[in-house]
Amino acid sequence: MERLAAKNIFVTILFACILFLNGCKTNRSADGKKKVAVIISTLNNPWFVVLAQTAAAKASSLGYETKIFDSQNNTSLEADNFENAIASGYDAILFNPTDADGSVVNVLKAKTAGVPVFCMDREVNSTEAATSQILSDNYSGCVAIGKYFVEQMKKKGKYVEILGLVGDNNTWNRSRGFHSVVDFYRSLQMVAQQSADFDRNKAMEVTESLLQAHPDIDAVFCGNDAMASGAYQALVAAGKAGDVKVFGFDGAEDVVKSIKDKKIVATGMQFPKVMATTAATYADEYFKGKRDFPQKMPVAVELVTQQNVNEYAGYGKKDSTQK
Amino acid sequence: MKAAKYVILIVLMAAVAYNSVYFKKLDEVKASRSAKQFNAAAYAQTFWTAKLIPNLDKAIDITQLTTMLSTNAPKTFDTYSHALGIGNLRYFLVKGKGTLASVNEDDVSILLQLDTSRQILTLATEYIFGNAIRDATGLVNVSDFTNTMDFNNVSAELNKIIREKVLPPFKQQAKKGDKVEFTGAIELNKEHLDISKIEVIPVRIMSNE
Numbered sequence: 001m002e003r004l005a006a007k008n009i010f011v012t013i014l015f016a017c018i019l020f021l022n023g024c025k026t027n028r029s030a031d032g033k034k035k036v037a038v039i040i041s042t043l044n045n046p047w048f049v050v051l052a053q054t055a056a057a058k059a060s061s062l063g064y065e066t067k068i069f070d071s072q073n074n075t076s077l078e079a080d081n082f083e084n085a086i087a088s089g090y091d092a093i094l095f096n097p098t099d100a101d102g103s104v105v106n107v108l109k110a111k112t113a114g115v116p117v118f119c120m121d122r123e124v125n126s127t128e129a130a131t132s133q134i135l136s137d138n139y140s141g142c143v144a145i146g147k148y149f150v151e152q153m154k155k156k157g158k159y160v161e162i163l164g165l166v167g168d169n170n171t172w173n174r175s176r177g178f179h180s181v182v183d184f185y186r187s188l189q190m191v192a193q194q195s196a197d198f199d200r201n202k203a204m205e206v207t208e209s210l211l212q213a214h215p216d217i218d219a220v221f222c223g224n225d226a227m228a229s230g231a232y233q234a235l236v237a238a239g240k241a242g243d244v245k246v247f248g249f250d251g252a253e254d255v256v257k258s259i260k261d262k263k264i265v266a267t268g269m270q271f272p273k274v275m276a277t278t279a280a281t282y283a284d285e286y287f288k289g290k291r292d293f294p295q296k297m298p299v300a301v302e303l304v305t306q307q308n309v310n311e312y313a314g315y316g317k318k319d320s321t322q323k
Numbered sequence: 324m325k326a327a328k329y330v331i332l333i334v335l336m337a338a339v340a341y342n343s344v345y346f347k348k349l350d351e352v353k354a355s356r357s358a359k360q361f362n363a364a365a366y367a368q369t370f371w372t373a374k375l376i377p378n379l380d381k382a383i384d385i386t387q388l389t390t391m392l393s394t395n396a397p398k399t400f401d402t403y404s405h406a407l408g409i410g411n412l413r414y415f416l417v418k419g420k421g422t423l424a425s426v427n428e429d430d431v432s433i434l435l436q437l438d439t440s441r442q443i444l445t446l447a448t449e450y451i452f453g454n455a456i457r458d459a460t461g462l463v464n465v466s467d468f469t470n471t472m473d474f475n476n477v478s479a480e481l482n483k484i485i486r487e488k489v490l491p492p493f494k495q496q497a498k499k500g501d502k503v504e505f506t507g508a509i510e511l512n513k514e515h516l517d518i519s520k521i522e523v524i525p526v527r528i529m530s531n532e
Binding site for chain 1: 406407408409410411412450452453454465466468469470471472474475478479512515
């Protein structure tokens, strides 16, 4: 009987301790600051490094404790990052998803835990999960590239399109924007359309094989700048660099330089710093009580050509100031 | 006793199976899905007649705008420009009068009527693309759309109206020396402003010899 009473007392004390410790759990860091997690698809690509570092720096400047989590392009690692961020009491997540469909569940997990998620650059295929999604206006950027493409090609010629990851929304928004203009011109003939997964080396291989099948092409339109660089390299190797016009998308540093050197014709300049600072600012506004955020906020993409390239640097304008 | 257990188990399984599967006509499913889909063409047509055309009177005179941009560009952008998203590309609703200086393959040049100087402006007749018409009035709200492609398609449908309804009668008759009066939208980059290359996407053009 005594043993049973002692056991009951022990269980009661244990239960009280658990309750007490749970009550002690706080969303604040040691110095009382709210915490903002920056979860990024990959830090293996300099473009995403700029996105992550800018988001963290802006959140930090707004007075929040920040930490960057690298998902290494792996959705399950991204799930771990979300679980860690939620368990560690982060108050908001600035998020660059690895997969438009696969990442939805992670965002919903945060939403259930009461943690707002602000997507940057890449979207998730749900309008109910994230608090807001700040995205490059890929479609309109490629409308501008498409118009310039038609002008440069004088409305006729043969071309190939090299697509990014076929499962990525950005791939198709870019392609649709481009074709919404180019397909008006029947004398512009797309002889091949192939994916190179946004990868420079793959784009080089794809272009090499496409050149064997279609040696008479006049242009290559690529879904990002890494692939445009790969395509250009293949054209140089084939001795056709001067004859075939290459168009990219991103505003990567090396392609901006290639446009200056008249190797690549044009690209669409995205603004990772604008997206990152907007996401951090939205999180700040959320903490202060704002709730009516637009579900999708487009960020303008600007056409960079050999005529205006001197006004631009990699990832933005030379004189760009963050808002 | 064992038999009763089996009966309960079977009843339970039957209940679960019954509630797990249901049948609906494919036509009904398709119809409810298409009802939820955004109709960009209908939205564009309503916007054109109910919002854009009634607000054309609010367009700013292009010569007045260029003068203000030359003197105080940031204030002029803040006062007169609109855009659905964030960034440097901003849109203005403009109007003007002038004389057709040339009729080209992809556009027409208009010599604007000014008291003291000459200003040549381009009015697009071939490349009717982009978001100028959708955004210039500031009457389209990004929060009205949940999908990115919806607001992209609105631009495409508005541009289609211009391509199919506004331009054909004008292009048929346009010739050098005609007097023209136009209202339309322009895109300008507020970080890198170049007012020497303004191109108007027309919404309304009136011309006479």
